[in-house]
Amino acid sequence: MGSIRSWSFAAASTTILVADSAVATTDGISTCGETWMAVNDVTIGDGTDHRSGFNSAVDRFCSSSDVDGATVKEDGYLSMATETFLSGGKDPSTYGLLGFLKSTTRRARITKLTVGSSHLPERAKYSLSPATKCKNYLKTLSSEGKCYGDTNKDTKGGTYQVGDNEVSYHALANIIPPTQDALNKAFTEGALSTQTVNLGGGPELDPWPFDSLDDVLPVAVHSHNDYTNQQIPVFQALSAGCVSIEADVWLVDGDVSIGHKEPAVGRTLGKQYVEPLKAILDHNGGSVYKANTTQGFSLLVDFKSKDDETLDAVVKALDPLRQADYLSKVVDGKFQEKQVTVVASGDAPFDRISKFDGIPGKDVFYDAKLTDLDKEDYNTLNSYWASAQFGKAARGDVENQRLSGDQTGKIEAQVKAAHDKGLKVRYWDLPGDYIWEQLSALGVDRLNADDMSATARLPRIS
Numbered sequence: 001m002g003s004i005r006s007w008s009f010a011a012a013s014t015t016i017l018v019a020d021s022a023v024a025t026t027d028g029i030s031t032c033g034e035t036w037m038a039v040n041d042v043t044i045g046d047g048t049d050h051r052s053g054f055n056s057a058v059d060r061f062c063s064s065s066d067v068d069g070a071t072v073k074e075d076g077y078l079s080m081a082t083e084t085f086l087s088g089g090k091d092p093s094t095y096g097l098l099g100f101l102k103s104t105t106r107r108a109r110i111t112k113l114t115v116g117s118s119h120l121p122e123r124a125k126y127s128l129s130p131a132t133k134c135k136n137y138l139k140t141l142s143s144e145g146k147c148y149g150d151t152n153k154d155t156k157g158g159t160y161q162v163g164d165n166e167v168s169y170h171a172l173a174n175i176i177p178p179t180q181d182a183l184n185k186a187f188t189e190g191a192l193s194t195q196t197v198n199l200g201g202g203p204e205l206d207p208w209p210f211d212s213l214d215d216v217l218p219v220a221v222h223s224h225n226d227y228t229n230q231q232i233p234v235f236q237a238l239s240a241g242c243v244s245i246e247a248d249v250w251l252v253d254g255d256v257s258i259g260h261k262e263p264a265v266g267r268t269l270g271k272q273y274v275e276p277l278k279a280i281l282d283h284n285g286g287s288v289y290k291a292n293t294t295q296g297f298s299l300l301v302d303f304k305s306k307d308d309e310t311l312d313a314v315v316k317a318l319d320p321l322r323q324a325d326y327l328s329k330v331v332d333g334k335f336q337e338k339q340v341t342v343v344a345s346g347d348a349p350f351d352r353i354s355k356f357d358g359i360p361g362k363d364v365f366y367d368a369k370l371t372d373l374d375k376e377d378y379n380t381l382n383s384y385w386a387s388a389q390f391g392k393a394a395r396g397d398v399e400n401q402r403l404s405g406d407q408t409g410k411i412e413a414q415v416k417a418a419h420d421k422g423l424k425v426r427y428w429d430l431p432g433d434y435i436w437e438q439l440s441a442l443g444v445d446r447l448n449a450d451d452m453s454a455t456a457r458l459p460r461i462s
Ligand SMILES: *[C@@H]1O[C@H](CO)[C@@H](O)[C@H](O)[C@H]1NC(C)=O
Pocket: 292, 293, 294, 295, 296, 461, 462
């Protein structure tokens, strides 16, 4: 199910200048929604990975044995969601994120034709097998690289209305997935709707369909302030291939809640990070990325409250991952890497972490101070990363988006010092993501990212 590995390659190769606002391109289609997607399959990651476009998502829908040849009841629906690459109207080879195309056929009883068959191009009227007909209608939406409905003042969006007592076809994309079990599976009860996202303390979002992540290859990126920058914590970062993710935590009533400036009550570290990560690991038979089972993953917990109990509450919240033996830890005086390494930063207490005081599992590590590496005895038994604010570490502005020789020298020296201690390097507060490639070339291990879509251009880890 959900196998998108055997594509024939028809990558869009038009070069498009990326403007700030979403720009419709000949490689994009919105099906009248706000969400633009690539029409064709696309290579991303500088040629190291690929994603599915609109047309192959349509193929999967129309060729599914649940859909092809099925009878849609009068006033009934047949819906399915499948993967597609959402590019925001920009060049999909360098910008975009995995999303979902929801396709629906509806058999409506139409007594008076409003948007009738006159909208159909001749070729869609041919008598075809059901699958071919379905593809023909839906692909007509993208055939001119623009939204059919918009052109025709059809407010329904992404719709082909075929005629009196006939079937109409819809295709709309969204970054928010339908429910967890809705991937590449037909539903007949009603139109498949998208989940709502609650960023307050309300009910949880259903997990992203796990199988949609099967083909994602990891990239050396850290999802910075993941819970606030991304609409959907954890899942959006994983769909981009991030190997690290960040949650800021505050002590609230003996538990830790996440939040940037203040805690979002009810959004606990356990509910929004620990439980989803464990569910993914369980589903994938013990790896975060199915496409690379040896790739390690970091959960950066940035302590926003100074109270001593914050660490105790973090240790407690991690328990489901610990019980399943997914956490990296120190065993017999040696670092043992497991699927998830917990890195504590911000106001986390180094003195306690370095002695595992209150951490009986010895499974929380420190984010060492990259520009002050000699201040403490940072090593692989107490730390995992070494980080610094970019401007402070590299001293000054980056002119014309190029690091100066002086800045390059500083970064090289910092990277070497951290690597000599066995620690991975990350800079935060970057001047812009244009700096990623330059930092990578200098040996920086984790690139700080706020916009997950921008990571599409980075080569995957291999
Ligand atoms: C998987 O990830 C590891 C660790 O980052 C890397 O060394 C390896 O090359 C990757 N394997 C593949 C097949 O890409």
